[in-house]
Amino acid sequence: xxxxxxxxxxxxxxxxxxxxxxxxxxxxxIIPAVLAFALSWTHASRFGTVHFxxxxxxxxxxxxxxxxxxxxxxxxxxxxxVPLNIALxxxxxxxxxxxxxxxxxxxxxxxxxxxxSSMVTVSIFRFLYDARHGPISALLETLGFAPIAWLEQTGYxxxxxxxxxxxxxxxxxxxxxxxxxxxxxxxxxxxARIDGAGAMRRLFNVTVPALRPMIxxxxxxxxxxxxxxxxPMFVLTEGGPANSTRSIALHAYLxxxxxxxxxxxxxxxxxxxVIILVATVLLHRMGGEE
Amino acid sequence: MSTKKSLAAAGYLLVxxxxxxxxxxxxxxxxxxxxxxxxxxxxxPLVWWPHHxxxxxxxxxxxxxxxxxxxxxxxxxxxxxxxxxxxxxxxAGFALAKMHAPARKWVYLLLLMTMMVPFExxxxxxxxxxxxMGLANTIAGIVLPGAANAFCIILMHHxxxxxxxxxxxxxxxxxxxxxxxxxxxxVPLATPAIATIAIxxxxxxxxxxxxxxxxxxxxxxxxxxxxxxxxxxxxSMGGAQDIQWPWLMAAALIATVPVLILFALGQRFFIEGLTxxxxxx
Numbered sequence: 079x080x081x082x083x084x085x086x087x088x089x090x091x092x093x094x095x096x097x098x099x100x101x102x103x104x105x106x107x108i109i110p111a112v113l114a115f116a117l118s119w120t121h122a123s124r125f126g127t128v129h130f131x132x133x134x135x136x137x138x139x140x141x142x143x144x145x146x147x148x149x150x151x152x153x154x155x156x157x158x159x160v161p162l163n164i165a166l167x168x169x170x171x172x173x174x175x176x177x178x179x180x181x182x183x184x185x186x187x188x189x190x191x192x193x194x195s196s197m198v199t200v201s202i203f204r205f206l207y208d209a210r211h212g213p214i215s216a217l218l219e220t221l222g223f224a225p226i227a228w229l230e231q232t233g234y235x236x237x238x239x240x241x242x243x244x245x246x247x248x249x250x251x252x253x254x255x256x257x258x259x260x261x262x263x264x265x266x267x268x269x270a271r272i273d274g275a276g277a278m279r280r281l282f283n284v285t286v287p288a289l290r291p292m293i294x295x296x297x298x299x300x301x302x303x304x305x306x307x308x309x310p311m312f313v314l315t316e317g318g319p320a321n322s323t324r325s326i327a328l329h330a331y332l333x334x335x336x337x338x339x340x341x342x343x344x345x346x347x348x349x350x351x352v353i354i355l356v357a358t359v360l361l362h363r364m365g366g367e368e
Numbered sequence: 369m370s371t372k373k374s375l376a377a378a379g380y381l382l383v384x385x386x387x388x389x390x391x392x393x394x395x396x397x398x399x400x401x402x403x404x405x406x407x408x409x410x411x412x413p414l415v416w417w418p419h420h421x422x423x424x425x426x427x428x429x430x431x432x433x434x435x436x437x438x439x440x441x442x443x444x445x446x447x448x449x450x451x452x453x454x455x456x457x458x459x460a461g462f463a464l465a466k467m468h469a470p471a472r473k474w475v476y477l478l479l480l481m482t483m484m485v486p487f488e489x490x491x492x493x494x495x496x497x498x499x500x501m502g503l504a505n506t507i508a509g510i511v512l513p514g515a516a517n518a519f520c521i522i523l524m525h526h527x528x529x530x531x532x533x534x535x536x537x538x539x540x541x542x543x544x545x546x547x548x549x550x551x552x553x554x555v556p557l558a559t560p561a562i563a564t565i566a567i568x569x570x571x572x573x574x575x576x577x578x579x580x581x582x583x584x585x586x587x588x589x590x591x592x593x594x595x596x597x598x599x600x601x602x603x604s605m606g607g608a609q610d611i612q613w614p615w616l617m618a619a620a621l622i623a624t625v626p627v628l629i630l631f632a633l634g635q636r637f638f639i640e641g642l643t644x645x646x647x648x649x
Contacts, residue, residue: 195574
């Protein structure tokens, strides 16, 4: 057998091994992405008419007050959600780090939200946030405050959705942080303690630097996820009240599927895609080589 | 010193307990909601504890709602997604890690890019493509976009990269072909990684509702549980009176049980996989 024959066999089999996965990605990611880009320059509608539109859809994007608001809403969501998510997940991981009898059980209570399906979470929170029959309102009333219709008032709806997302997301990240904490050498802590460093100094000078790659990776993942936020608004508020919870992804969905403006919807999607790419690259740069 | 220490311990326990309430209470509220009647749901002051706990909501959703069909569909979707991913992702990961696949650097870069593409942003064109393929209102149409996963391929790639080259070289010298190397050597070594992607993708399939909601008609024969939950939750937000709240919470509980079992069994793989994936991916 010649070397060339072996190489050809290797190329043949490796292509065969890659083919199914790449075919799925081609059909479900690459073609739709190219199609979105192509459609964004047209007046495509649900009814099959396609006319070239130049930059009309992109201009519309910057003139449509609802679109601008959805960008603002998404940014607000990202800016509040991402730092809270990472900081609280790390706090929860530290909280759950000690080992004593019963800790395993306590950890599983904390971790259940991470595996709960997102739709189940949304359903439960719909009832938690209920103004008349929800426990949060009942608690407020016992404390002497007025009940709040969390999902129906402009000031509160976004906060309610961020709360739901944090509840689901903090445990997920805390699991990963907790696993990473096991790999921080105990000697480092011991040495810092002997040098007289208090708990806070040990946290910021030993633990946080040791977890830096993990913090960076989870921040990027959390950021990508936050820019894509869609599900809770889609089910609970449909972007309301007064568009205060309309995210970019929801805007793209609503103008595309409900209003049938496929061209405009594609332009919105494409801009979202670019924002995510740019944000990820920027954050990557900031975090150094990892 | 010792009072300061015990004060810190008390503070720690207090925060720990507060966390249990925050993360545990919504789960309790789901269980409570499934065990009380609709009338009790609407009682004021609230019924905090189900004194007259009953299982009628569970009986009712199986008797008067097509729960059996919906559960079967959901299980089919989740299992199919898991099987396809295990097969496709591990093959692709192996080819990228251990074989001189043509243009593999580019393929790898493509996968990294794919991970960043927001599915939510591509729903409209994806819908057009899948509908054009004639897969609307089919199980195949529901499963297709989730049949391979860039994140899982990269996870498998990292795993196979850690398999020593000598093992594969030795097998090739012995005249083993690539399929035999893959199935006979690589796959048995990769069982933990395969378990990880199996769990991740099963959960993703069990979870998905936005895509099924788009690609199947309302009340279709291919309804999955999260889709039904989404529709009912949405309707109840609009103030629909015929939505049985206990049914909703009972369905949510049914959706949760398999997930909890799977998590309890596969916790180790799940956590290991996520940890590795987060750092390297």
